[in-house]
Amino acid sequence: MRKLVLLAVALVALAVVVAAGAKTVTVSITKNGYVPSDVTLAAGDTIQFTNTDTVAHQVELKSPTGVTCAPSPLVLQPAQSGSCTFATAGKFTYSDPNVRGNTFRGSVTVTGAAETLTLAAKPLIVVYGGKTTLSGAVSTQKVGENVDLLATACGQTAASKATTVATTTGGAFSALVQPLKNTAYTAKLRNTSSQAVTVKVRPRLRLGKLAAKRYSLRVSAARSFAGKYATFQRYNATLRRWVNVKRVLLRANSTGVAPT
Structure with missing residues (x-):
């Protein structure tokens, strides 16, 4: 049960993070029309329509592509609210088809989300x-x-x-x-x-065997390691660890191949 509770909390936290960047703007439906009638949003934002009039009203978008509304159709009784989320940039107009004239008309300008x-x-x-x-x-x-x-x-x-x-x-x-x-x-x-x-x-290290108990080390890098020290190690099975054998001074290469 505790794992289920933790999972639920994590999912809720994730939802909050995802929605944190979007905002909601309220538009009131009054007896004199929409207030405000013109709104500017960013892609992903939402408009909440709240009917403060004493009669029912409908909000109808002229071009609903890229817009998700709930309820659908957006018919609101007095004191009811509904919302529309705009996913794409563009200009959208809406009106109440049951009311004649230009009183119940509005527009939404949706700007594109910031490029990332x-x-x-x-x-x-x-x-x-x-x-x-x-x-x-x-x-x-x-x-x-x-x-x-x-x-x-x-x-x-x-x-x-x-x-x-x-x-x-x-x-x-x-x-x-x-x-x-x-x-x-x-x-x-x-x-x-x-x-x-x-x-x-x-650095790239190349370890070569020259003869019995004799080895060479070549270090390749963008900067010279000449003048630096390198340490040869041998694995000691009794101690079960690597032990230092000899510390040597690195010299500039004599082949003319740089950088080493």
């Missing part, structure tokens, strides 16, 4: 030379939008354009990138930017 961008990276950690996939979507779900992917590598103060990708079905986009250092990526479309996602880059 999402961005994710997988994997979030790569070894030097490896690649990661950046993916996201545009909230408008439009196809053919050109999204810039911007990169700010460790040590840089300004972002540079890594690539530009076009959105596909559902406004989705993706691109394969190869960061050389820890890099923060953002997606940008016109004046809208996504939150930054950071991809970390680890």
